[in-house]
Amino acid sequence: MGRSRLMTRLVALGVEEEFHVVDLVSRRLTPQAHVVLDGLPDKSFSAELQQAVVETNSTPTPDLAALRADLVELRRRLITGAEPHGLGIVGSGTAPLHGTEGFELTADERYEYLLDSYQFIAREQFICGGQVHVEITDRDLAVLVAQRVQPWLPVLLAVSGSSPYWFETDSGYASSRTLAWQRWPTAGPLGPFASAAEYDQAVADLVTSGVIDDRGMVYFDIRLSAHVPTMELRVCDAVPRVDDMVLLAGLFRALVVRETDAVEAGAPPRFDQRPALLRAATWRAARSGLSGDLISPLTGKPGPAGLLLETLLEELRPTLEALGDWETVSALALEAVRLGGSAARQRAAYRKKGQATDVVDLLLRETAEG
Template structure:
């Protein structure tokens, strides 16, 4: 497994975004840290690990290094899908040919790409199995989006959504559901055809909610918001790995999928998760009927329990899920902090604190 996290760079005095990601990166080693499209966003990349304890250790290590690099510059970093306080300077495109291309080709999509996600990679050697398995996993990922929801604000206003980032991301031409594909060759051919169409520049811009890596034997979950608490990222990694393992084994055994599978209902489930977070109903991945978030997540855990126990993850994942449900989504916590004094800076301070504490 491996995890990529994106962080917003925030001026510690004004609590608004600061275009100082490169200045922070200049104080860090090249391995594990990278720039992003916007100058107020920085990314971390963990080394591959074999268990959830390793995931946690990597996330903590990288976050501590980021924070130590930013503090002498008067900036902090926060893991959140969006920020309660943007600021004009936050909307500044990073230098470089690729970022210039993105800005010129996609205009306001790139200019408004001030959003952060958490991506989880899981190793799987057989690409034909992988492409079939991820299409089965898709029915379950709206639950993961709901668990990660941390972007209620956009341009200093409450959007009414728990994950406004998820909606903004879906505007990109290759974002959304994967497939249907019958083989890795068909997947790869489609990726190449998208490049040949001129709509994207390379296969790295295939932004499916779950995609196959073009370079290493992994599948990558891309639908989730950045999460201020390390525990929530570890939870996402544990659940996603269990889903990939279970559905890969089912593909090899010829077991039919339990997931809904219809694109229109999958889109509806993702919208519902973005709207609700953990504070309202979600859609069942099997029946597409509404269920309260706590009830559905508890059911999903029990459904995955045999695989989680096989991986040695049951105790950790079930405990982290219980804690996530008790404290509610990051979106709800941000709104609560904001509402206490009517002050958006309080929501930023909460995000900075939770990111630092892990």
């Protein structure tokens, strides 16, 4: 049943990527996003809270090859707009060379509210994420599917881990961005919710509490979009390699589609959904990335990251094959494991000469490669 449904219905997906703006001479983070964005269309390019960050938005598509081509073109346009001004574009969870001198708030009433309300959390928002949107029109279904997908999100976080450096010091984590992000009051696991009405009431209660100002400030690891009929993956670091972003998008869509079929077939949830265990698994992924153990949602026990990613691939194989994504996603997953993750590559670049500028050069190069 699930397979025939997939064969007749295309499931669109889209990606938002955030990038750091760096000075090409010093290789340091610099608050000049406005210079890069000048002349670029608002539809595809936008500012963020910090003037040192820019965001791109891909065009929704059901095709991973088309998504990849779009992401490459968006990066190319950003880089082309930055280089004449002596600026570079870096895709990673944090920039290796950054400090408080990079802080400059983007002129916007919403961002001013964030700074006033959250203080140092907003001031230290020198982080970039990669978000994936997958089409799902039934919101009651989406709430149930999101909770079933959630136990696998730490594996996707591990694939994306690209922020070992925090304020120019090795944090000891593959994703220091995750630790910084989790300081926001609504960040973390979703649910439990039995319906869209329960989800919406919880969001309304958060707004009523005054802790957040509107629905857009719900920062669950996976959430329902407040504006369009999609489910959003929000747990991942930004990544330098475009192929890793395509891998994350392909895996996330397959998880959503598989669990949609399972809910519609009446299959019960397979995994423990306790928030404490979900947070522990997320912490483990942020700590280890692809270089250590992750917590398996199948057993609750630690195991090598590469093996758990392989397990996820095999679990998703029927869905990936039905979507026409198996060859692409499996090849990208094998390559990601072979390369060892961005955090490990950054540390290796630093060890060669002990120069953080070499790490920035690596990230500049990988971000630009199509």
